[in-house]
Amino acid sequence: VQYNLSIKDVARTLRENNNDTGGRIVIQNGFEWMVQAKGYLKNLDEIAKLVVTTKDGVPLTLGDIGRVEMVPAARRGMADLNGEGEVVGGIVMVRYGEDVYAAINRIKKKMEELKVDDVDVVTTYDRSELIEASVETLQHTLIEESVIVVIIIGLFLMHFRSTLIMFIVLPLTIALPFLLMKLFGIGSNIMSLGGIAIAIGAMVDASIVMIENAHKSIHKEEAKKGAPLDNSERIAVIVKSSQLVGRPIFFALALVVVSFLPIFALNGQEGLLFSPLAFTKTFAMTAGALLSVTLVPVLMIFFVRGHIIPESKNPLNRFFIWLYHPLLIYGLKLKYFVIVAAIALLAFAVPLYEKLNWEFMPMLDEQTMMYMPVTPYGISVDQSKALTQKTDAIIKSFPEVATVFGKGGRANSATDPAPLGMLETIITFKPKDQWRPGMTREKLLAQMEKALQVPGLVNSWTYPIRGRIDMLLSGIRTPIGIKLYGKDSDGLQKVASEIERKLRDLKVTQSVFSDQASAGFFIDIDIDTQALQRYNISKSLIQEYTSAAIGGKKITTMYKGLERYPIALRFEEEERRNLDDIRNIQIKTPLGFVPLSTFAKVAYRESASVIKSEMATPVTFVYITPQQGMSVVTYKEEAMKALADLKMPAGYYFEWAGQSEYLESAMKKMKWIIPTVLLVIFVLIYFALGDMVPTLIVFFTLPFALVGGLIYIQMLDFNMSIAVIVGFLALLGIAAETAIVMIVYLQESVDEMRARVGSAFNFEDLDAAIYEGAVQRVRPKLMTVFAILAGLLPIMLTTGVGSEVMQRIAAPMIGGVVTSAVLSLLLIPIFFELYEKHLLKKELKETK
8 A cells, every 4th residue: 555556566567577588599600599588586586676666766676565585385284203293204105006015115225225314214104014914924824724734634544655645736736826826917915815725625625535535446456356456456446546536526626616706796895805815716726626637646646555554444534434423323214303403403594694793894904003083174284283293192102002103184286185184193003912911902992092082083993905995985984984965065064963963872883973064164255246346446356365465376486497486475464364454455446545345245154165076966974983893784773773763854865885885785796696606506516416316415405504604603703794705605615515525425335336236236235335435435525624624724723914804704614614514424315315215216116
């Protein structure tokens, strides 16, 4: 006002004095000389000396009417380490599809090269540690499984050379999937290694049956001959025994492979998660099947020689025969009682299933946590800093915590919309052996939750990877949430607040909070058009003062080499601190200087500062964290009861999101995937056995395997999840394989008895043949069962990173294999006897 200058006058001065122009070229002495009129501002002194106007012949510069100084850009974020004060933080993003572990190692190497003496670089989150820990866990499991499987085979056969076959075959069977992983570009991670881990026992089943059958055949032929076989006779017996069981066993392993193929039909998050496991398990089972019918027969010719210990002289075999003999005898006598008892057991599984809690996936312990509290919307950078430092200090006070890195807001990036109230704290823990005695992750989290009762904050906990995935897929950063759709932001906020109030009263709720988007604070400048007309000015002039004088609008840029410095124009802080200061800003008009309040109403207003929409409809979120151990499905059921009387205006509705959304999506696919796999299994069983009735016997004994799986996951207090369903799918193939082995031996025994007795074959001969095929051939069945269990039990005993998911897959397989084995040893001989007696009666009737 003193110098009769407006904002536009100062802005014009800056723009007109900060530019380079060209005058094309001047030709001299045969050369082209380019003409430049240099005018870029080089430093603050040049800016201060720019002349805006003259008064009484005296130039008036920018330095005369204001301060020219270098200031930091407006901060939209901050970072803190361990609650000790501000730090500069950096986050490295790896390109999609890149090898994360290799990229991290290259980054570490580069950081060593860039190290500066007076700067400390502290790593607060390192995903390579999680990768190494998870891979190491499964590598140890693979080694343990392999050793246990070989030991079991040695104990049952008591033949060192035969055990050497497994020493050769097992490493090859494990190595082939790794080669195929390389070929298909599948990385080594929890799920891919887990696929091999859960397949180890099953993938050597065919080799076990081939070796055991060769032992049995050699012993039988030597008993007939009364002397050891010569080399040519031994080879002939091995070849014949391999041909006898090769086809059905190959199909049995194919069943295990096929039972897992539906995993490939999953898409979305569950498809990405389980496809590496499905690939590697398929590779492992395929390798096991191919090696069993190609390499194993050849190795048996070289190694199955010397003294073969009869099954009856092996104390382990004798024990199981002694145990199984009375069970089978009484089972065949009381066959209808056994059938009714089995059906009752199947009925018992129904309430077990109904009691199960559901979740999408078990939480993977990432060895780090992410604390993401909800803050009052619109807090300043100073308040964000204070809250972050306070919460970080509280978390760091726990002796189990190694580092705490908290950040609020965002970096100077156009792609990150995080407000200052969005706090994210990465908590890295010390190794478990440095924790207080008896301390668990659940107890520690509960103690932190109690300690972090800070006024104005609503606590929320997740894992770094889990949280990022949830936010990217659904925008929900808690395990479960509600997406509320409606007509306008204010109406949505009212309904969301009511939902929050109702859910907060539930005992099953740990924390619940709705979006605070409507809590934005505004100073509105409502321009009066008629007042502008009286002073012959436009709205753009008022807006120029708003954006430049109050907001600090960028006018031009100063260039210094590669550096760029925006030149902004702004009033002093004391002239724009509150409503009165803003109202009194002097606007230059043709009639002189007039306060802003003449042309506009300036007032405070609270309204939505963020507008979210999905499917072209306004939306807001309610974030929910259930109590620890509570499944999202059970929570959803309880929450729906609480929201039953919720009244919403017309046009408003809500949907559940987060893990419940993922689970519903996956279960829709499972409704057609599971019937499809059952149909394919039925077809393969028929191809393996070549007879419809034995096929039906095998197929209808499969549900009994599911009973054991349900019982075991109930004993372990596991929730039903996609991981558990994957385990049940794998169990179907294994149960079918076990049943096929039993049918093959029963049929072989009956055929041998018929060949030996001829037309005099009667019911007594049938009973003897079934007894022979069941009791005297119990060894191969138990070897396959124990091999599968030995391959799975180390997973259940593992407590390292990644064990949570793998245990959910292995648990139903372990329980199901046990009940499948027990019921197959009883039910299949009973059903098979009933079928064979029916055929024999028909045969004898036709003969008469």
